[in-house]
Amino acid sequence: MNEILGLINMREDNPLKKINANRPFVAMPFAGKYRLCDFTLSAFVDAGINTVGLLTPIEARSLMDHIRSGKEWNLARKMGGLLYLPMDSEDVMEPVKGDIKALHKNMAFLKRSGRQYLLYSYCDTVHNIDYERVLEFHRQHNADATVVFTNKVNKQVKKGRVVTTDEDDRITELSKPKETAVGDNICMSAILIDRHIFIDAVEYAFAKDEESFFDDVIGQHLDNLRVFGYNYTGYSARIDSVPAYYKASMDLLDIKTWRNLFFNGELRIHTKILDEAPAKYLAGAMVANSMVANGCIVDGTVENSILSRQVKVGRNAVIRNSIIMQNCVIGDDARLDGVICDKNGAIQAGAVLNGTPEKPLCIAKFALRD
Amino acid sequence: MQKTECMAMILAGGKGSRLGALTKSLAKPGVMFGGKYRLIDFPLSNCHNSGINTVGILTQYQPLELNWYIGNGSSWEMDSNEGGTFVLPPYMRDDESSNKWYQGTADAIYQNINFIDMIDPEYVLVLSGDHIYSMNYAKMLAFHKKHRAAVTVATMAVPWEDAPSFGIMATNQNMKITEFQEKPKQPKSNQASMGIYIFNKDVLKRFLNKDAKEANSEHDFGKNVIPAMLEANISMYAFPYEGYWKDVGTVKSLWAANMDLLAEEPALNLYDKTWRIFSGNRDLPPHYIGPHAVVQTSLIAEGASVMGRVAHSVIFYNTIVEEGAVVIDSVILPGTVIEKGAVVEHAIIGERCQIRANAEIKGEGTNIYLLGNDKEIYPEGNEVLKSS
Numbered sequence: 001m002n003e004i005l006g007l008i009n010m011r012e013d014n015p016l017k018k019i020n021a022n023r024p025f026v027a028m029p030f031a032g033k034y035r036l037c038d039f040t041l042s043a044f045v046d047a048g049i050n051t052v053g054l055l056t057p058i059e060a061r062s063l064m065d066h067i068r069s070g071k072e073w074n075l076a077r078k079m080g081g082l083l084y085l086p087m088d089s090e091d092v093m094e095p096v097k098g099d100i101k102a103l104h105k106n107m108a109f110l111k112r113s114g115r116q117y118l119l120y121s122y123c124d125t126v127h128n129i130d131y132e133r134v135l136e137f138h139r140q141h142n143a144d145a146t147v148v149f150t151n152k153v154n155k156q157v158k159k160g161r162v163v164t165t166d167e168d169d170r171i172t173e174l175s176k177p178k179e180t181a182v183g184d185n186i187c188m189s190a191i192l193i194d195r196h197i198f199i200d201a202v203e204y205a206f207a208k209d210e211e212s213f214f215d216d217v218i219g220q221h222l223d224n225l226r227v228f229g230y231n232y233t234g235y236s237a238r239i240d241s242v243p244a245y246y247k248a249s250m251d252l253l254d255i256k257t258w259r260n261l262f263f264n265g266e267l268r269i270h271t272k273i274l275d276e277a278p279a280k281y282l283a284g285a286m287v288a289n290s291m292v293a294n295g296c297i298v299d300g301t302v303e304n305s306i307l308s309r310q311v312k313v314g315r316n317a318v319i320r321n322s323i324i325m326q327n328c329v330i331g332d333d334a335r336l337d338g339v340i341c342d343k344n345g346a347i348q349a350g351a352v353l354n355g356t357p358e359k360p361l362c363i364a365k366f367a368l369r370d
Numbered sequence: 371m372q373k374t375e376c377m378a379m380i381l382a383g384g385k386g387s388r389l390g391a392l393t394k395s396l397a398k399p400g401v402m403f404g405g406k407y408r409l410i411d412f413p414l415s416n417c418h419n420s421g422i423n424t425v426g427i428l429t430q431y432q433p434l435e436l437n438w439y440i441g442n443g444s445s446w447e448m449d450s451n452e453g454g455t456f457v458l459p460p461y462m463r464d465d466e467s468s469n470k471w472y473q474g475t476a477d478a479i480y481q482n483i484n485f486i487d488m489i490d491p492e493y494v495l496v497l498s499g500d501h502i503y504s505m506n507y508a509k510m511l512a513f514h515k516k517h518r519a520a521v522t523v524a525t526m527a528v529p530w531e532d533a534p535s536f537g538i539m540a541t542n543q544n545m546k547i548t549e550f551q552e553k554p555k556q557p558k559s560n561q562a563s564m565g566i567y568i569f570n571k572d573v574l575k576r577f578l579n580k581d582a583k584e585a586n587s588e589h590d591f592g593k594n595v596i597p598a599m600l601e602a603n604i605s606m607y608a609f610p611y612e613g614y615w616k617d618v619g620t621v622k623s624l625w626a627a628n629m630d631l632l633a634e635e636p637a638l639n640l641y642d643k644t645w646r647i648f649s650g651n652r653d654l655p656p657h658y659i660g661p662h663a664v665v666q667t668s669l670i671a672e673g674a675s676v677m678g679r680v681a682h683s684v685i686f687y688n689t690i691v692e693e694g695a696v697v698i699d700s701v702i703l704p705g706t707v708i709e710k711g712a713v714v715e716h717a718i719i720g721e722r723c724q725i726r727a728n729a730e731i732k733g734e735g736t737n738i739y740l741l742g743n744d745k746e747i748y749p750e751g752n753e754v755l756k757s758s
Contacts, residue, residue, distance in 0.1 A: 278405030
């Protein structure tokens with residue numbers, strides 16, 4: 001897989017501002033111990049890609065603290081490895097729509113690589129794609145580009161690019177983002193493409209002042225480029241709103257989904273290591289249908305919920321249908337239902353907090369707490 | 371690069387023969403504990419947390435799995451430019467008469483004097499690779515320097531009635547060791563040696579060289595080197611340690627040490643953010659507790675899935691407890707599956723075992739049922755080696 005250069009675009013609008021406005025979307029905690037970017041990054045490296053560029057977002061602090069040298073993803077290398085591609089002052093002062101300008105600015109990264117292919121992806125989808133299979137598909141079809149899509153999108157997802165393919169899997173139409181219906185083939189914002197074609201296409205699009213690689217380049221050149229669609233059938237969840245985030249989290253509380261996502265053959269999701277002790281259940285623990293990370297200490301009731309690392313659940317506290325992030329303390333006798341509580345939260349003893357799946361109650365991150 | 375003030379040598383070649391099937395193909399420091407750890411995580415994490423980052427690890431018995439686990443030491447942040455972990459097996463030399471296995475704890479260090487010379491520290495910390503405890507060696511080193519000691523031995527108070535089974539250190543008021551009694555019938559103190567020593571390098575070298583020439587010596591620190599040093603009036607102090615410490619020599623004590631963790635506030639705090647115990651990482655998701663599961667007073671590690679009932683037990687990573695299965699007072703090592711309706715009580719179950727549906731495994735009282743790795747148990751009760 002050393003023929004592939006990886007490029008991940010992390011500059012996405014944050015649909016989860018209601019949970020946390022300060023953290024970039026891709027650094028949003030998910031599934032107890034991960035960040036959204038872990039899924040894309042892990043799929044890249046598990047396919048043997050050893051050089052990955054990251055187009056980092058404006059608020060990069062929490063992201064960089066998470067990825068650091070890339071060691072946990074095996075990307076702390078002497079040759080290649082991880083390359084941060086940060087915004088420059090113009091990107092910050094004069095934000096533009098679409099990704100063409102950012103791609104053009106980082107042409108040096110694309111050009112100096114000797115790799116035949118480029119794998120370019122966003123991080124808006126939770127998945128465990130086996131990119132070795134995508135490459136195999138790409139070669140079998142003698143494709144110029146292969147777009148990954150899925151037709152298993154949950155109905156919480158509002159907008160997406162719909163992919164239409166012919167009987168040979170060649171894409172005949174790639175729509176702009178639009179309302180989708182259940183069963184539509186939705187583009188997963190990931191494309192495997194010949195690197196030279198990618199460079200030429202970006203330079204051409206930049207000269208013509210175009211904005212979006214998927215919409216203005218791929219979508220408009222389906223006649224002269226051989227673009228194929230790879231149907232990813234494993235678990236995936238697009239996160240484009242707070243309810244979608246909530247639903248995708250709750251979906252993991254089905255053991256089949258949990259297994260599909262986290263134990264897909266040899267593929268694993270990598271993340272920053274914290275060396276937490278195993279979760280501890282005390283005498284008052286009553287836990288059902290929940291996902292619990294290491295470092296938690298539970299002495300209350302937890303149902304249909306996700307506890308991130310280092311969460312403490314007090315005696316007789318009741319947590320239902322909630323997502324509790326890292327290092328939160330839920331006081332004795334507190335009652336939470338339908339709550340998303342961001343990192344370091346401290347819920348007072350006896351507090352009662354309620355939300356719904358459509359409108360989860362979001363508690364913002366506490367900056368400081370031991 | 372800074373000069374290394376203090377380096378550690380971890381004795382990790384022991385067989386731990388009383389641990390039976392658990393150490394059949396694994397050195398004792400590699401034995402698993404507490405849901406995700408191996409015993410050697412404790413001395414290695416203590417070293418890291420104490421600021422000691424040059425560590426020699428002396429291996430001998432069944433080193434393969436242990437070497438693989440230690441790797442380049444990155445799990446304990448030892449993979450730095452300054453220091454690192456160095457696995458030190460016995461090796462061949464020019465002088466064929468000295469080509470032999472490590473004869474004892476002191477001989478193991480003696481055979482690696484050249485390694486210590488290469489690092490050239492002022493102090494050498496000698497540790498066992500198979501003790502469970504959290505200890506700040508930096509405090510012990512400060513104590514050593516404050517007393518201008520040549521040797522400091524960490525000691526802990528044991529119940530007087532147990533003292534006859536330990537190496538006992540009698541001290542004066544200033545903690546200077548006046549007498550060492552190996553398993554005394556009439557102990558003069560209840561401060562037992564923990565097998566943790568700080569030596570001034572020159573003193574260590576001198577006495578190891580001397581000990582190597584003694585034909586009758588067992589080349590053991592406790593039995594030979596420490597008594598010889600006392601005899602020669604070397605300034606030796608006892609550093610009193612308070613806190614949890616266990617040498618898990620038997621299946622029962624290993625089981626009991628696991629059960630110790632289930633106390634509401636255990637003496638060994640694995641959740642102390644200022645003193646983390648590091649271990650090898652496996653990239654596993656948070657564990658899953660099923661809709662009808664019951665889990666109480668237990669430790670459960672990542673990647674496990676529990677659909678049945680778990681009470682007062684330690685469940686390692688990647689373990690599966692199926693619907694209707696019951697696990698009580700037990701330790702389940704990684705990758706094992708307890709199938710529907712199976713019952714496991716008072717047991718330690720090895721790695722990658724398959725307890726078939728409705729099978730029952732029960733130990734009783736002081737008799738802990740131990741099942742080795744890769745075994746299958748059927749309801750009829752016979753153990754079968756899993757065909758791979």
